[in-house]
Amino acid sequence: MADPISDPIGFSLEIMTSPLFFKVAVFPGLTSIGIIIALFIWLDRKITARVQLRVGPLYASPLGGVLQSFADLIKFAFKELFIPRNADKFFFVAAPVLALIGGAGLVGLIPFTPEWQISNLELGLPAFLAFVTLSPMLILLAGWSANSKYPFIGGLRSLFQQTAYEIPLWLSAIGVVMMAGTMNLIGIVQAQSKPWVIFLGLSIPGWYIIPQALGALLFFITATAEMERIPFDLPEAEPEIIMGWQAEYPGFLFMSAAGASFVRLYAFSALFSVLYLGGWMGPAPVPALLWTAIKIIIVSSLIILLRATFPRVRIDQLLRAGWTYLLGLAFLNIVITYLLVVGPRI
Amino acid sequence: MVAPGLAEIFYYLGFIVVATLVPIIALFLIVTPRDAKPSPMKLETYEAGQMPSGRGRTRFIIQYYPYLLIFVIYDVVAMFLFAWALTLRTLQPPGSGTWPILIFMGVLLVPLAYSIHLASQRDLW
Numbered sequence: 001m002a003d004p005i006s007d008p009i010g011f012s013l014e015i016m017t018s019p020l021f022f023k024v025a026v027f028p029g030l031t032s033i034g035i036i037i038a039l040f041i042w043l044d045r046k047i048t049a050r051v052q053l054r055v056g057p058l059y060a061s062p063l064g065g066v067l068q069s070f071a072d073l074i075k076f077a078f079k080e081l082f083i084p085r086n087a088d089k090f091f092f093v094a095a096p097v098l099a100l101i102g103g104a105g106l107v108g109l110i111p112f113t114p115e116w117q118i119s120n121l122e123l124g125l126p127a128f129l130a131f132v133t134l135s136p137m138l139i140l141l142a143g144w145s146a147n148s149k150y151p152f153i154g155g156l157r158s159l160f161q162q163t164a165y166e167i168p169l170w171l172s173a174i175g176v177v178m179m180a181g182t183m184n185l186i187g188i189v190q191a192q193s194k195p196w197v198i199f200l201g202l203s204i205p206g207w208y209i210i211p212q213a214l215g216a217l218l219f220f221i222t223a224t225a226e227m228e229r230i231p232f233d234l235p236e237a238e239p240e241i242i243m244g245w246q247a248e249y250p251g252f253l254f255m256s257a258a259g260a261s262f263v264r265l266y267a268f269s270a271l272f273s274v275l276y277l278g279g280w281m282g283p284a285p286v287p288a289l290l291w292t293a294i295k296i297i298i299v300s301s302l303i304i305l306l307r308a309t310f311p312r313v314r315i316d317q318l319l320r321a322g323w324t325y326l327l328g329l330a331f332l333n334i335v336i337t338y339l340l341v342v343g344p345r346i
Numbered sequence: 347m348v349a350p351g352l353a354e355i356f357y358y359l360g361f362i363v364v365a366t367l368v369p370i371i372a373l374f375l376i377v378t379p380r381d382a383k384p385s386p387m388k389l390e391t392y393e394a395g396q397m398p399s400g401r402g403r404t405r406f407i408i409q410y411y412p413y414l415l416i417f418v419i420y421d422v423v424a425m426f427l428f429a430w431a432l433t434l435r436t437l438q439p440p441g442s443g444t445w446p447i448l449i450f451m452g453v454l455l456v457p458l459a460y461s462i463h464l465a466s467q468r469d470l471w
Contacts, residue, residue, distance in 0.1 A: 024361050030368055077376050085389040086402060097369045104365040108358055119358035122351050126428060147402035148391035160410050163417035170424040174431045181435040183428070247392050252376050256369065319410055323462055331451075334427070341434060342441045 038069035051308035079251025088145035095142035096257035103263025124185035136162040154244025158235035164322025165225035171330035175215035189279035231310040269300040412461035
């Protein structure tokens with residue numbers, strides 16, 4: 001390692017060429033997050049369009065408009081950034097940027113394969129869920145700082161919505177911790193490596209989607225609520241409160257605010273595939289990283305299909321369902337998992 | 347030499363720092379070459395095409411207050427359940443931590459039921 005004071009150029013070259021720097025800057029870090037988010041936005045528009053018998057983005061490349069999001073990005077970057085007259089300028093700018101950073105922080109915890117992970121925290125799962133908790137606060141901050149009525153309603157809705165989904169989200173993840181006996185995300189994937197049932201020489205992969213079917217369903221629903229996507233996109237409901245907390249954002253800030261929810265879509269699809277679908281594991285000829293990618297694409301396409309097909313729930317329905325059905329089913333899932341792990345004894 | 351777990355935390359903090367720098371630099375790059383043309387109408391807040399009236403931060407009815415209160419309790423409960431779930435396989439004899447957690451949950455289900463009952467009475471709030 002070169003000395004940073006006497007040989008700054010050599011030191012920075014060593015940093016630039018280190019594998020950790022590649023992970024942070026390229027994959028699974030920032031550059032890949034940006035590109036994947038742009039592709040997710042395209043996928044979102046394309047799937048929704050197909051379901052609704054439209055065509056979707058078409059002209060921006062020979063391959064069905066894949067480059068449309070990149071074109072939009074350039075357009076957003078050249079929009080004027082203006083801040084409403086009575087807004088709290090610092091927090092108005094900080095909130096969507098922080099939401100984007102928070103989303104990137106989620107991706108930093110995901111093990112795409114054991115090698116391709118930025119930070120292998122011992123408490124990876126609670127760290128992920130704790131980081132997620134920040135986003136409704138940022139949305140409330142954005143709504144408050146804009147000093148406008150619709151964003152403020154959106155921010156408050158986000159706060160209420162958090163109380164509805166947060167507890168079932170944590171409790172459904174507890175089922176996985178009970179099965180695996182660890183909160184380390186790599187450990188959780190490795191705990192799924194043993195085949196679940198062997199019957200006449202047939203083995204089913206020991207992915208937790210089978211014993212944790214109820215937990216996986218609850219996690220899927222509550223994660224959709226966390227991402228604030230239809231049917232749970234109350235804080236930004238376009239027909240009711242005109243994009244809600246994003247209403248006052250211009251250009252680049254709007255892009256950050258809207259992009260943050262797609263970063264969370266990416267991170268949650270990855271977490272779902274890690275917790276329930278065995279992460280990078282799969283039959284041998286396909287490389288591990290490709291398995292992760294396939295699972296992420298399947299899960300995120302399912303979440304996008306919800307957006308294309310469901311109507312929006314009402315906030316009192318969501319709160320009541322969250323505190324009765326979702327919470328009750330989450331407790332039921334814990335009981336089922338207890339019976340699976342320990343057996344019928346107390 | 348730092349412990350491996352601590353090193354991972356440092357990697358993570360470093361990643362967050364880099365992730366913070368990138369959008370801030372992008373923001374400066376975008377803001378600086380602009381010629382801003384503010385006008386009074388442009389800087390008004392949006393109220394569905396009407397002229398905005400009154401304060402932006404108006405008072406709202408907090409309709410779902412019992413849910414918020416019980417949420418504060420159950421957020422902590424979830425942490426306790428995580429600790430219990432983590433030690434579930436290593437507890438000897440197996441299942442010895444179950445009665446305490448059942449009593450704990452039973453005690454906490456009473457305020458949950460009461461707050462759901464309160465929240466369903468719309469005219470209270």
